[in-house]
Amino acid sequence: MKHKALPLEMKHKALLFLLALAPYAAAFSQSPVGYAATSSQPLPSSQPQPSDTQKVITRSTMVGAGPTKILDTYLSAEHFSGTGLSFISSVERHREGKHWSTLIEHEANISSVKDRAGKQQELEAAYNLYWGKLYNWQLLDGKLRLQAGGVANALLGVIYNTSNSNNPAQARAHLNIMPVGTASYHFQLFHKKMMARYELALPLCGIMFSPNYGQSYHELFNRGNYDHNVVPTTFIAAPEWRQMLTLDCQLSRTFTLRLGYLGNMQQQDVNQLKQHVYTHRLLIGFTKRFSIIPRSL
Amino acid sequence: MKKFVLPFYLFILLLLHACVDTEERPNSPSGNFEALWQIIDEHYCFFDYKQHAYGLDWNSVYNKYKVRVNDKMDDNQLFEVLTDMLAELRDGHVNLSSPMDYGRYWAWQESYPKNFSDTLERHYLGTDYKISSALRYRVLDDNIGYIRCSSFENPIGEGNLDECLNYLMLCRGLIIDIRNNGGGDLTTAELLAGRFVHEKTLVGYMQHKSGKGHSDFSKLEPQYLEPSSNLRWHKGVCVLTNRSVYSAANEFAVMMRALPHVQLVGDHTGGGSGMPMSNSLPNGWSVRYSACPMYDRDKQQTEFGIAPDVAVTLTDAATAQNIDPIIETARRLLTE
Secondary structure: OOOOOOOHHHHHHHHHHHHHHHHHHHHHHHOOOOOOEOOOOOOHHHOOOOOOOOEEEEEEEEEEEEEEEEEEOOOOOOEEEEEEEEEEEEEEEEEOOOOEEEEEEEEEEEEEEEEOOOOOEEEEEEEEEEEEEEEEEEEOOOOEEEEEEEEEEEEEEEEEEOOOOOOOEEEEEEEEEEEEEEEEEEEEEOOEEEEEEEEEEOOOEEEEEOOOOOOOHHHHHHHOOOOOOEEEEEOOOOOOEEEEEEEEEEOOOOOEEEEEEEEEEEEEEEOOEEEEEEEEEEEEEEEEEEEEOOOOO | OHHHHHHHHHHHHHHHHOOOOOOOOOOOHHHHHHHHHHHHHHHOOOHHHHHHHHOOOHHHHHHHHHOOOOOOOOHHHHHHHHHHHHHOOOOOOOEEEOOOOEEOOOHHHHOOOOOOOHHHHHHHHOOOOEEEOOEEEEEOOOOEEEEEEOOEOOOOOHHHHHHHHHHOOOOOEEEEEOOOOOOEOHHHHHHHHHHHOOOOEEEEEEOOEOOOOOOOEOOOEEEEEOOOOOOOOOOOEEEEEOOOOEOHHHHHHHHHHOOOOEEEEEOOOOEOOEEEEEEEOOOOOEEEEEEEEEEEOOOOEOOOOOOOOEEOOOOHHHHHOOOOHHHHHHHHHHHO
């Protein structure tokens, strides 16, 4: 059977039609979340060809373990130390050709700590959400990327003392604005593409929940007796800082290993109550970078 | 740009040295003594009241007991000194917990007649009484309802109270016997009291420490008893008390005393009006102390208990005849 050749005008229309369908086809074939085009190349040097409308997304998932140190004078005058686990998921969205990127990080951790005598125990759990905007500078022919901006940090958590009576737990909740800066450097080692990244977030101001000095939660929640329980904070009253150092190593076209360290020093001194939760974590996880091609291409 | 560099570095240095921390006492007998004295000094809520009541001076207490502490003491000796020091506070809510002993001051009940007999309790309750959670109840021969509530440790639900009051509904009056009730959950005590109030009623005040100073307190917050939306008791009530009525049970007595159709019968209550909180020492021992004082509706302290409306005591002669004069007085008051 002989095929009949299509007219030139119809060929052009068919080509345009196929081009219009391409992003959808790619989305269904390559990404369960509907991204139009994915790239398994994790490092910027192996990025797909940038275009004005291309959005590059870097998604990292890590777990970590390490020491935790806790002081909460509402629960005990003693310092507690132990170990904890953390889960960190971060997504950075950056549109090629634009200077601003969006960073979203979820950090959840649990810890079990004891006092120095080993007789008292506290359990700690916390969830931190970081959302922020970062300005990007590309230096050294794209090998070095600097970012600076700010993030909003929302924390929900609890410290539970297994021995106490009417003050068995301390609720933790705050909303902080934190200046943040990052530096990422791309290089090759052992014929592998690598990226070292350092991130530092510092406190500026915020608001937090705290019972008053000797106030019981019974007064707060059963009686509704509130007393200076929503407290504005600055870097003086809540001198927190959070730093993360990671090393990405591209092991294959589809897998980039991420190793790192996270130090999160959360502190507050309000209502004459002192609290610090220091977490140090060795991290391991993976990173994926992919891009979205908009439908209007 | 350069003019911002130096302040930025100074800011970073300031943050890196701005640790929120406290001084750790050494884990030695003297270190534990100092830690305990300081915890009480900064958190205990009755210093001013007890200074007026019996001349308590916490600084003098330090000097008195400091000389009894040395770093060669063993744990038992240290525990004895620390417990003796805490006993100066004359507070049943102040305790020292160690693996070997539980330090306490119980003179508020041990130095007085009990005014309660297990034998008489068994005689009046019999064997066919009903049990609903922490409540044991029955109808006495003269159609007076009798509820024995020996603790607020276990929760009492609305359903328990509905069943109990429904069963006693046709009684002429009600006796609530809280003798020997050492307290428990204050919310449970309020739940029970809410069955005997018919409009929002001021029953007391509460405050908490707002700082480390002995006189640093929040303002007094009025405490209201809200009527239950379930079955409520409208007839006369007698609440039976003795010296072992303490803490949440003492608060129950304070709340009930504020109601017009309620009389307290028996002995003075034990007190314990400071809601306790806990802390710990370098050696891991737990210390409990009164932290949030509660007052009656006239803003008077109830830390050392309250007097009954009708004072009655048990006698050996009556006990020998299986008669509880406190219950009998309540029955008479309710039937008059």
